[in-house]
Amino acid sequence: MKDEKMNNNSQEEEKDVETPATIVPVVMSTAVNGQPLQVQSVIHSAQSVIQATPIQQAVQVQVSGVNVSEAGEESSQGPTAGGDGEIERKKRQEIRELSRRPSYRRILNELSSDTGPTVSRIEEEPANTTEDMESPGTITIAAGNALQNFPTTIVSSGGTIQLANSDSSVQGLQTLTMTNAGGIPAGAIVQSIQTQDGPQQIFVPAATETSHISMDFFPYPSVNVARLGDVQYQIRPATTLPQGVVMATPASLHTQTQLAEEASRKRELRLMKNREAAKECRRKKKEYIKCLENRVAVLENQNKTLIEELKSLKELYCHKSD
DNA sequence: GCTAAAGATCGTCACATTAA
DNA sequence: TTAATGTGACGATCTTTAGC
Numbered sequence: 001m002k003d004e005k006m007n008n009n010s011q012e013e014e015k016d017v018e019t020p021a022t023i024v025p026v027v028m029s030t031a032v033n034g035q036p037l038q039v040q041s042v043i044h045s046a047q048s049v050i051q052a053t054p055i056q057q058a059v060q061v062q063v064s065g066v067n068v069s070e071a072g073e074e075s076s077q078g079p080t081a082g083g084d085g086e087i088e089r090k091k092r093q094e095i096r097e098l099s100r101r102p103s104y105r106r107i108l109n110e111l112s113s114d115t116g117p118t119v120s121r122i123e124e125e126p127a128n129t130t131e132d133m134e135s136p137g138t139i140t141i142a143a144g145n146a147l148q149n150f151p152t153t154i155v156s157s158g159g160t161i162q163l164a165n166s167d168s169s170v171q172g173l174q175t176l177t178m179t180n181a182g183g184i185p186a187g188a189i190v191q192s193i194q195t196q197d198g199p200q201q202i203f204v205p206a207a208t209e210t211s212h213i214s215m216d217f218f219p220y221p222s223v224n225v226a227r228l229g230d231v232q233y234q235i236r237p238a239t240t241l242p243q244g245v246v247m248a249t250p251a252s253l254h255t256q257t258q259l260a261e262e263a264s265r266k267r268e269l270r271l272m273k274n275r276e277a278a279k280e281c282r283r284k285k286k287e288y289i290k291c292l293e294n295r296v297a298v299l300e301n302q303n304k305t306l307i308e309e310l311k312s313l314k315e316l317y318c319h320k321s322d
Numbered sequence: 323g324c325t326a327a328a329g330a331t332c333g334t335c336a337c338a339t340t341a342a
Numbered sequence: 343t344t345a346a347t348g349t350g351a352c353g354a355t356c357t358t359t360a361g362c
Binding site: 326330331335336338 | 343344345346347348349350351352353354355356357358359360361362
């Protein structure tokens with residue numbers, strides 16, 4: 001069952017990593033996966049993970065796996081020159097299996113050079129502003145970061161709509177408030193919005209006199225929401241519905257639709273957050289594994305130094321006893 | 323160049339833990 | 343108690359590699 005996996009308490013792991021470490025005064029230089037190590041910081045991070053409890057076992061398997069892989073790689077320089085027999089084939093197969101972890105090494109290299117702040121994974125669209133607004137009745141605007149270049153006034157078929165961008169510096173979620181100065185014609189358009197995911201449309205319900213529309217923009221199209229007064233409407237890709245189809249329901253079904261869409265929105269939000277959490281979790285895990293690898297390197301060197309020291313002391317002792 | 327195999331990555335689910 | 347968050351497991355998909 002999944003119970004056993006839960007023994008690997010994540011908080012414990014975090015605490016282990018954050019435990020104040022003692023700096024071990026060892027002078028050495030080493031390298032892991034070709035990366036030169038700063039001895040002090042390596043020892044620091046290594047010390048902090050030494051007390052790792054249940055998860056340590058699991059990760060140690062990985063670490064030893066990497067070591068084996070590295071060893072195998074050294075011995076696999078090109079195809080075997082002479083032998084063609086079954087044994088040679090098996091040997092080559094073995095070597096291949098051992099040496100195959102290129103992407104993993106690449107990740108480690110990236111991790112070791114990653115010192116800056118987390119870079120946003122959401123590609124920013126170039127600003128897309130007034131050019132699409134010329135056809136009457138359809139307003140094409142830009143979402144995402146392009147909102148900062150957004151015009152404050154655009155003309156719809158029903159009149160003038162004032163746009164106020166709440167905070168264009170917040171990535172991922174943007175709120176756009178539209179105040180309808182002229183009144184949106186009942187049953188008519190619909191605002192067409194250009195987002196990172198292509199044009200999207202908001203359908204204004206028939207016979208609705210509204211003076212206020214607000215829209216939330218997430219990086220994920222299915223989460224984007226428009227509100228007319230108290231009613232929420234999901235902003236969907238324009239391609240999912242034929243032009244002119246009114247998505248909004250009659251007043252009697254508003255509550256039901258509202259609930260369903262609210263649930264759907266919550267789910268999308270939860271999935272989005274979980275997606276990000278999973279990414280963060282994996283990043284931490286890689287970092288943790290890297291710390292353990294560093295620890296291995298440090299301990300190996302430390303061991304080597306101690307053996308040398310013991311050797312020289314033994315020699316000294318032998319000389320003196322003679 | 324094509325293909326199969328294996329590893330890596332990602333999104334999601336389920337559940338444990340934590341914070342309010 | 344409950345909502346939010348963290349993380350292992352799983353399956354789908356992508357990437358990389360070797361062999362042909």
